[in-house]
Amino acid sequence: MADLGALFLRAVFVENMPLTYFLGLCTFLALSRRTETAFGLGVAVIAVMGVTVPANQLIYSAMLAPGAWAWIGMPDLDLSYLALLTFIGVVAASVQLLEMVLERYLPRVQASFGAFLPLLTIHCAILGGSLFMVERRYDLAEAAVYGLGSGAGFALAVVMLGAIRTRLAYADLPAGLRGLGIAFVLAGMMSLGFSSFAQMAAP
Amino acid sequence: MAATEGLWNTLTAPLIRQNPVTLQILGICSALAVTTSLDTALTMSISLTVVVVLAAGVISAIGRHIPASIRLIVQIIIIASMVIVIDQALQAWFFELSQRLSVFVSLIATNCIVLGRTESFSRSNPPLPSMVDALGSGLGYSLVLVAIGSCRELFGSGTLLGLQVFPLADQGGWFTPLSLMLLAPSAFFLLGGLVWAIRSLWPEQAEASEFPAHDLGEER
Numbered sequence: 001m002a003d004l005g006a007l008f009l010r011a012v013f014v015e016n017m018p019l020t021y022f023l024g025l026c027t028f029l030a031l032s033r034r035t036e037t038a039f040g041l042g043v044a045v046i047a048v049m050g051v052t053v054p055a056n057q058l059i060y061s062a063m064l065a066p067g068a069w070a071w072i073g074m075p076d077l078d079l080s081y082l083a084l085l086t087f088i089g090v091v092a093a094s095v096q097l098l099e100m101v102l103e104r105y106l107p108r109v110q111a112s113f114g115a116f117l118p119l120l121t122i123h124c125a126i127l128g129g130s131l132f133m134v135e136r137r138y139d140l141a142e143a144a145v146y147g148l149g150s151g152a153g154f155a156l157a158v159v160m161l162g163a164i165r166t167r168l169a170y171a172d173l174p175a176g177l178r179g180l181g182i183a184f185v186l187a188g189m190m191s192l193g194f195s196s197f198a199q200m201a202a203p
Numbered sequence: 204m205a206a207t208e209g210l211w212n213t214l215t216a217p218l219i220r221q222n223p224v225t226l227q228i229l230g231i232c233s234a235l236a237v238t239t240s241l242d243t244a245l246t247m248s249i250s251l252t253v254v255v256v257l258a259a260g261v262i263s264a265i266g267r268h269i270p271a272s273i274r275l276i277v278q279i280i281i282i283a284s285m286v287i288v289i290d291q292a293l294q295a296w297f298f299e300l301s302q303r304l305s306v307f308v309s310l311i312a313t314n315c316i317v318l319g320r321t322e323s324f325s326r327s328n329p330p331l332p333s334m335v336d337a338l339g340s341g342l343g344y345s346l347v348l349v350a351i352g353s354c355r356e357l358f359g360s361g362t363l364l365g366l367q368v369f370p371l372a373d374q375g376g377w378f379t380p381l382s383l384m385l386l387a388p389s390a391f392f393l394l395g396g397l398v399w400a401i402r403s404l405w406p407e408q409a410e411a412s413e414f415p416a417h418d419l420g421e422e423r
Contacts, residue, residue, distance in 0.1 A: 020387050026315050029228055081291060084309050085283050092276060122279070122313040124232035131306035176402035177395075180228060184395030191388040193250040 004145045011149025013197040017125040018157050019190055024081025024125030028158055029183050038162030042155025044116045046148065049129050051094050056087050056130040057140055080134075087130045092121045125154050134195070159192075161186060213336045217343035220405065223316050224347040225398045230316035234348055235390040237307050241364050244352025245345075246300055250289045250308055252341030255317045258282045259337035263325035278321050283312040316340055351393050359384030 015021065018028040024045070026179040032038045060066060065133060099117045102110040120126060129150045133143050164186055173182055230251075237247040261281055269277050289306045293301040301308065311317065320340050325333035353383045356362055361369035361378045370376020383389050 022387070022390065023232055023310070025231045025235070026228060029231070081287055084287055084290075084312060085280065085365055087314060088279055088283050092279070121275070122315065122318055124310050124313045127313050128306055131309055135306060148356065152358070174399070174403075175400045175406060181395050181398040184391050184398060188388040188391030188395060191391055195388065196387060 004141060007142060008145050008149040008152075011146050012153040012156065013194060015150070016153040016157055016194050017128065017150050018154060019187065019194045021128065023128040024123055024154055027116075027119060027123060028154070028161065031154075032158050032162040032165055032183070035162040035166055038158045039155075040112055041116045042151075042158050044120060045123070045125065045154045045158075046151035047098060048091070048095060048120050048123075048146070049126055049147040049151035049154075051098070051147075052087075052091050053129050053133055053150075054140055054144040055094065056090055057133055057138060059086060059090065060134055061140075083134060086179075087127055090184070091123075091126055091130070095121050096130060109149065124135035125150065157190065160190060164190075197199060210332060210335050211247065213332060213341040214342075217336075217339040218346060219343075222343045222347065222401070223319070223340050224344055225394075225401050229319050230314045230344055231311065231394070232314065234344065235351070235387075235394065237304060238348060238352040238355050238390055239359065240356045240362075241349070241352045241384050242300065242347045243304055246293070246297070246304065247307065248345030248348045250293070251314065251316070251344055252338065253335040254282065254285045254289060254311050254322055255341045256334050257285050258317055258321055259325040259333040260330050262321045263328055263333035266326045269339070274326070275322075277320060279312070282321070284319050286312040307336045316344055345392075347397065350397065351390065354393055355384045355389060357375050359389075 017023045018025055027041060031041045060080075060083060064079045064083055066080060067075055068079070069075075069077045095117055099110070102117075129147055133146060138146055161183070165183065168182065168186075177185075217223055220226075224231055224234055237243045257279055258278075262278055262350060286309060289311070290301070293304070293308060320333075320337050324336050328336070353363060356364075358381050360380050361367060361371055369378035372379045
């Protein structure tokens with residue numbers, strides 16, 4: 001139990017997706033102009049990662065991992081090179097499914113977060129979460145916790161950046177630094193802050 | 204003659220004036236993570252350029268036959284198949300390098316540059332201009348990666364491509380490595396600075412100051 005808690009905290013703070021691994025930066029920078037849009041994006045990422053990482057773990061361990069087909073007499077079959085294609089398919093399908101479920105049962109949520117869902121099909125953080133899950137050999141429970149944690153880490157970072165950028169709206173920046181430039185500098189400073197969490201993490 | 208000139212423009216426009224990374228905010232996801240040293244940055248640039256050129260060629264060749272409703276999925280699958288080929292090739296011939304690149308080669312599949320080019324240009328243009336256009340975008344991306352990669356490796360460990368350029372202080376030289384350069388924040392600062400420099404030299408790229416006049420989808 002304690003291990004899972006530690007894994008969650010690590011995924012949120014120490015291994016923060018946008019600030020430490022640079023994943024999902026496209027949406028991280030493009031949609032963080034306002035806090036509300038940033039919040040919507042964050043919630044959508046948590047939902048999709050919480051679903052896709054454990055789903056991909058199941059599929060990978062049952063069908064793609066080396067030796068997964070040993071029970072029908074093919075112990076040497078190694079399909080792990082298909083992982084990337086499968087993961088993209090699973091992410092695209094879950095995004096579509098989530099969109100349909102929201103539309104049917106929670107139309108108000110759909111109205112506020114729905115616009116971000118199609119973007120998440122090619123979101124690096126979501127695919128990256130599944131690929132890291134394979135690389136680090138998480139089991140199902142760990143994968144679920146890791147997915148939720150990384151999603152929460154992304155949401156935290158994007159909401160914070162959105163809040164800072166809103167505050168800076170009326171600041172008198174040099175013309176060349178406006179927009180993208182200052183966003184990078186802010187992200188760098190936040191990344192400095194987050195790297196101090198690495199010191200706190202128990203090895 | 205005019206056709207060649209058009210192709211030349213398609214090729215050179217994305218290098219600085221329309222650079223996919225610094226102007227269109229595309230594909231930064233992988234651009235920063237692999238730039239701690241020059242050799243990983245170079246590998247990543249070459250892999251991405253190969254993928255984007257091949258994908259653009261294939262998609263523009265069969266683009267007319269893909270039904271519009273499933274075209275995104277088809278494009279993603281074509282791109283992902285090429286990424287798998289590149290990834291397997293790297294693992295076969297450059298195993299140590301592919302270990303250091305970790306998941307980032309696979310993440311070319313979700314790189315916005317590739318999908319952006321195939322979606323906006325290749326689908327409605329013949330193969331040759333599409334491939335030239337893709338090559339230009341790939342080179343623009345490579346330019347940024349190589350610039351940041353060499354900067355980080357040079358100041359972070361005093362080497363370039365593994366060769367010692369600055370003599371280190373603990374080996375009797377004068378250079379003390381800035382270990383910040385090897386950590387995540389420096390990549391953000393360097394890219395921010397690069398964007399600032401480019402936008403100061405070409406002021407028409409700077410963003411308007413009104414807030415929040417931008418619509419959401421406008422920049423993507």
